Amino acid sequence: MNILILGAGQAAAAMAAKLRAQGHDGGITLIGEEAAPPYQRPPLSKAYLLGEMPIERLTLRADDWWTDQDIRLLTDTQATRIDRAAKRVETSAGLLPYDQLALTLGASPRRLPAALGGALRGVHTVRGIADIQQVQPALTPGKRLVVIGGGYIGLEAAAVARKLGLEVTVVEAAPRILGRVAAPETADLIRDLHQAHGVTILEGTGIDGLEGDSHVRTVRLADGRRLPADLVVLGIGVAPETALAAEAGLTIDNGIACDAQGRTSDPTIWAAGDCASFLWQGQRLRLESVGNAIDMAELVAENMLGAGKDYAPKPWFWSDQYDAKLQIAGLNAGYDRILTRPGETARASSVWYYRDGRLIAVDALNDARAYMVGKRLIEGGRTADPARVADPAVPLKELL
Ligand SMILES: Cc1cc2nc3c(=O)[nH]c(=O)nc-3n(C[C@H](O)[C@H](O)[C@H](O)COP(=O)(O)OP(=O)(O)OC[C@H]3O[C@@H](n4cnc5c(N)ncnc54)[C@H](O)[C@@H]3O)c2cc1C
Numbered sequence: 261m262n263i264l265i266l267g268a269g270q271a272a273a274a275m276a277a278k279l280r281a282q283g284h285d286g287g288i289t290l291i292g293e294e295a296a297p298p299y300q301r302p303p304l305s306k307a308y309l310l311g312e313m314p315i316e317r318l319t320l321r322a323d324d325w326w327t328d329q330d331i332r333l334l335t336d337t338q339a340t341r342i343d344r345a346a347k348r349v350e351t352s353a354g355l356l357p358y359d360q361l362a363l364t365l366g367a368s369p370r371r372l373p374a375a376l377g378g379a380l381r382g383v384h385t386v387r388g389i390a391d392i393q394q395v396q397p398a399l400t401p402g403k404r405l406v407v408i409g410g411g412y413i414g415l416e417a418a419a420v421a422r423k424l425g426l427e428v429t430v431v432e433a434a435p436r437i438l439g440r441v442a443a444p445e446t447a448d449l450i451r452d453l454h455q456a457h458g459v460t461i462l463e464g465t466g467i468d469g470l471e472g473d474s475h476v477r478t479v480r481l482a483d484g485r486r487l488p489a490d491l492v493v494l495g496i497g498v499a500p501e502t503a504l505a506a507e508a509g510l511t512i513d514n515g516i517a518c519d520a521q522g523r524t525s526d527p528t529i530w531a532a533g534d535c536a537s538f539l540w541q542g543q544r545l546r547l548e549s550v551g552n553a554i555d556m557a558e559l560v561a562e563n564m565l566g567a568g569k570d571y572a573p574k575p576w577f578w579s580d581q582y583d584a585k586l587q588i589a590g591l592n593a594g595y596d597r598i599l600t601r602p603g604e605t606a607r608a609s610s611v612w613y614y615r616d617g618r619l620i621a622v623d624a625l626n627d628a629r630a631y632m633v634g635k636r637l638i639e640g641g642r643t644a645d646p647a648r649v650a651d652p653a654v655p656l657k658e659l660l
Contacts, residue, residue: 261360263564265364268292268335270550271366271534284565289331289332290333295335297321300320310420337351340352362529363536364531364553366501367387369494372469375469377476380470380476398490398491406428406489409496409497410432410463414493414496419581422458429459429487430454430461430462431462432462432465433464433466436463438450443595445598449609453582466482500515500535500537505524510524514537516537522560545591549576551575555571575589585626586623587631588621590619590638592621593620595620599646601652603627603652609626610634
C-alpha cells in the first residue's frame with residue numbers, strides 16, 4: 261500500500277514514523293512546500309527567535325533517518341491538486357499516486373489586507389523558519405515593535421523582543437489579552453509579567469491600519485492614537501489550510517472535517533494536526549498544538565492500517581515568556597467556576613477550571629507540580645474538591 265502525506269511538518273513526521281513502527285512496509289512519501297525537513301515550530305517564538313537555539317535543533321529527524329526508514333521526503337515541493345477519482349496528487353514535482361492519502365497541511369497566519377498596510381515592509385508573521393529569518397535582523401535594541409494581537413504567539417514574540425532590548429507595545433482588540441484561550445485570572449498573571457518587564461499592553465484597542473512609505477512607520481489605532489513603529493509582528497491567529505481539500509470536494513467544517521477516527525468525507529483520505537477538525541464527545545474540535553499534531557497523526561497512522569480506533573485527545577500546551585513557564589492541561593471551554601491556587605514560591609500560581617463540578621483544565625504558571633497533578637486528574641477523568649485545591653495547606657499530591 262502506497263501512502264502519500266501532504267505537508268511535511270510536526271504531524272507528518274509523527275505519522276510517517278508511526279506507520280513504520282506499526283510495520284507498514286509499503287511506500288511512504290511526504291510532500292512539503294518548505295525548504296527545511298520537518299521541524300518543530302514552538303521555538304520559533306521562543307529560544308530560536310531569541311537566537312539561543314541553533315537551527316539544527318529545530319529539525320525533528322536527522323537527514324539519514326528518512327533514508328534509513330525508506331521514507332521519501334520531498335521538500336520545496338507544493339501539492340497543487342488532489343484528483344480523487346484517479347487517486348493521485350498534482351505537485352510541483354509531478355503527479356504522485358496514492359492508495360491512502362493524509363492531509364497534514366497545518367495552518368496559515370492571518371495577515372492584514374494590503375489596504376490596511378499589511379503589505380508594507382517591516383510587517384511580520386511568525387509561522388515558519390523563513391518568517392524568523394526575515395524578522396530576526398530587525399530585532400535590535402531601541403527599535404519600536406508593535407505586536408498586534410495578545411495571544412500566545414504575539415506575547416511570546418513580545419517577551420523575546422523585550423529581552424533583546426526593543427521597546428514593545430502589544431495591541432489587543434478584545435477587552436483583554438488571551439481572551440480566546442484563558443480565564444481573566446491567567447491573563448492577569450501574564451499581563452503583570454509583561455508590565456513588570458516594561459511592555460505596554462493596550463487592551464480593547466483595535467487598529468485602523470498601518471502607515472509608512474514602503475516600510476511601516478506608524479500603527480493607527482481605532483481610537484485615533486498613532487503609535488510609531490519600526491516593525492510590526494502580527495499575532496492575530498491562524499486559519500487552517502483547507503484550500504486543497506475544499507477544491508477536491510471534501511467537507512470543511514472549522515478545518516478539514518474528520519470523523520472520530522481521523523477520516524475525511526472520502527474514506528481513503530485522512531487528516532491530522534492544525535488543519536483537521538474531528539468529532540469528540542458530540543462536538544467538533546480543532547486543536548493547534550504539538551501534542552494534538554503528534555497524537556492525532558499517530559492515531560491516523562494506526563487507523564490507515566486498520567486499527568479502527570477513536571481519537572481521545574489529551575490536550576496540553578505550554579508557553580514560555582521571559583523566564584516564566586505557563587503549562588496548560590485540558591480544555592477550558594464552557595467553564596463555570598474558576599479558582600486560583602498560590603504556588604510554593606511567590607512566582608508560582610495555578611488556575612483551575614471546573615464545569616458542572618468537574619475539573620476540566622489547569623493553567624499552571626511556574627508550577628510544574630500543579631500542572632502534573634491537574635493533568636493526571638483530567639486525563640484520568642477524575643476531579644478534585646475545589647475547596648482543597650484552593651487551600652495551599654493541602655499538598656498537591658493529596659489531590660490525586
Ligand atoms: C511560533 C509558533 C509557536 C508555537 N508554540 C507552541 C507551543 O508552545 N506549544 C504547542 O503545543 N504548540 C505550539 N505551536 C503550534 C504547533 O507548532 C502546531 O500546532 C503544529 O506545528 C501543527 O503541526 P502540523 O503538522 O499540523 O502543521 P505544521 O507543522 O504547520 O506543518 C504543515 C506543513 O504543511 C506545509 N504545507 C501546507 N500546504 C502545503 C501544500 N499545498 N503543499 C505542500 N506542503 C504544504 C506547510 O508549509 C507546513 O510545513 C506553535 C506554533 C507556532 C507557529
